[in-house]
Amino acid sequence: MLDGILLGLSTALSVQNLFLVTMGCMIGTLIGMLPGLGPMSIIAIMIPIAIGIGDPSGALILLAGVYYGAIFGGSTSSILINAPGVASTVATSFDGYPMARRGEAGKALTVAAIASFIGGSVGAILLMIFAPALSSVALLFHSAEYFALMVLGLAAIAAFSGQGNVAKAVLMTLLGLIMATVGEGALFNVARFTMGFPQLQSGFGFITLAMAMFALPEAIFLVMHPARSGKGDKSAAIGKLRITRQDARDMAPVVGRQSLQGFFIGVLPGAGATIASFLGYAVERNLASPAEREKFGKGSVKGLAAPESANNAACSGSFVPLLTLGIPGSGTTAILLGALISLNVTPGPRLMTDSPEIFWAVIISMYIGNVVLLVLNLPLIPYIAKLLSVPRPFLIPFILFFTLMGSYIGQNNPTELLILVLLGIGATALRMADYPLAPLLIGFILGRMMEDNFSRAMQLYRGPSFLWERPMTAALLVLALILLVLPTWRSRRERKRKIDTSMGD
């Protein structure tokens, strides 16, 4: 293995390749900041250029830089303007955006950069050690287990509900699940709930819904409460960039745990970074002390670090099935697989023996991509964060522009804008009534995957018997039940204890 690492290092550390990875990181970060252009589209755009390089290692190194850059760029738009362009950075906005509003945009970006860096690096190291061994683990999961995993993700919704809002959160989750059923289902090519609009035949677009739930209501609120945005919002100042020693101490265990957990979830094809980030957030919230738990959703360093390290580690994890089995676990890795094949590299069990230099170059380039990204971005953060010092009257149209552009660009379809505005109005109304919107988006994201896997399992077993016949499915479902009941049980116990102590007075 050491030979392999050295081989990879010598390939990746050439002047040309270092230049490529730097370019890739820069392009990825810049384009990734625009909501609507996620890693998938950016990599698709870069593929012809990468293939033009001719040398597979160089091409891969460029693409790895673009990949990591784009993920980091996506976090930036989540934190600064509450506009997550990719599903895996939705959880980033839960605490990142409140931090930015509190005037800690610089710190939030730094936390995100460091958590991403550690997540990505740990992921790359784990990939190096475990890739061959883990390839079989990735295959343990059948549709039944994926279904149970999605249920687990949904059960974690309670974590996003805040206090006393469990009923509302569950309601919004259900609404999200219902919205996920719009369009053609997995088992029948019949359009459902499209009300005759062909634009809805493939369902609501993720980016449109994300923009409508998060960014658009935010902009509308800023317009409606100019006083609040002028005074209460201190983000005009970028705030301090440095993270305190206390922050570092808070972050360390979270990042450590989530780098590991994220990586292993990322190994499962199809689960990937999104589930990793949601579950990471939920797990950390459950592990936190009651006082800290209060801060989640209001700008907690832990709440920001958890999804950021988890989604980056999961991205590294998704390379396990890609490189060892040739199975792309996500849309992005599917595009990377296409690029590899056009470079005459066929990922699979033979890759490591047939062309070890490429296998190792990929892994090392991922690591270098992470380092370059950190070195490149830390000094840039003050300038990126300056975006928020733009006076509100100018910033609002800016947010609106990116929101609208983001949802238009993926589909090139003007109807998407109408859908966006209508959903945005609905979301604003819900927000005014104090309904949390994150569970809706999560329900929507997980609902599709859950339904697909559920219907596959149902068809394979010709009924629901997979729920008890497959031990791992049952175990995951029990875990989900615990996750669902735990917060309620905990708060009941606390209430009881309070009563007990007051009785004792």
Next chain:
Amino acid sequence: MNDMKHRILCLAAASTVAFAAALPVAAQQTYDRIHFLVPGGAGGGWDGAARGVGEALTAAGLVVNASFENMSGGGGGLAFTYLIDNAASNHGTLMVQSTPLIIRGLTGEISQTFRDAVPIAGVLGDYGALVVAQDSEIHTFQDFLDAYAANPDAVATGGGSVPGGMDHLVVSLILEAAGVNAEDVQYIPYDAGGTAMAGLLSGEVVALSTGFSEAVDMAAAGEVRILGLTALERLEEFPDVPTFAEQGAEMEFVNWRGFFAAPGLPEEEADAFVATLKAMMETPEWEAVRARNGWTNIWYAGDDFTEFLTNQEEEMREMMTDLGFL
């Protein structure tokens, strides 16, 4: 250098011949611009085909500028509606479509059929294939048939389309051609190639109905065995891969990708499109694009294309009726 010149001469000769045959009056023209209408999102199969053809056309100097417009929705029907509604202003537009146009036209998902536009040419295609995992007990198509006869549920077959979609129909066509009732086939739909492959390797499904080019990539990685391909004759490039025809299931299926122009397009303009595409197919630039993407050339133009589509529609209609999807 000489070789290059020779190629260009050949090319010029070939396109002139093609042209002369099609339409004696028109001369070979270079387009300033061809606009490609892609009924799906960026990065998909239609998108790849349109952009590949656009790239080859511009690189070969047949077109100065190729522009692309992605218009997804309605399973490809939205772009079709747009082309019909704006036919007069879209004479310079080529819409890319593929086999699902036929299937979705039959189910009524798309309200148009290929007859509502002007079929220009089918330029690339992919045969279907049935693959099993490398360590599977099923070694030949006959093994598969035997297992199916014993218990259809034991050979669950996955694919990348919905039930009643292309991958399902292909496996059904193969079984019917082998004289077996395809109604009992346990078809499991996956959303994309990646998850379907994971399903196969994890043992959730026993076989996979997939495109031949994808099957070749999987086989090259040493993970799957190809039971057969849906061509009538073995392919020159892959002499070791047996066809279903030689294993007792006389059938052929090609998933085509081709181009359509707006209805009401004057005949000479349609012929000019055909000639330009034909000329492109013989350029080294196209060969580079084709090889890079692992596509197979096909060529059905004008009336041949319409006839090919009519035949495929008839086959699909029969199969879908048998399976109860119509």
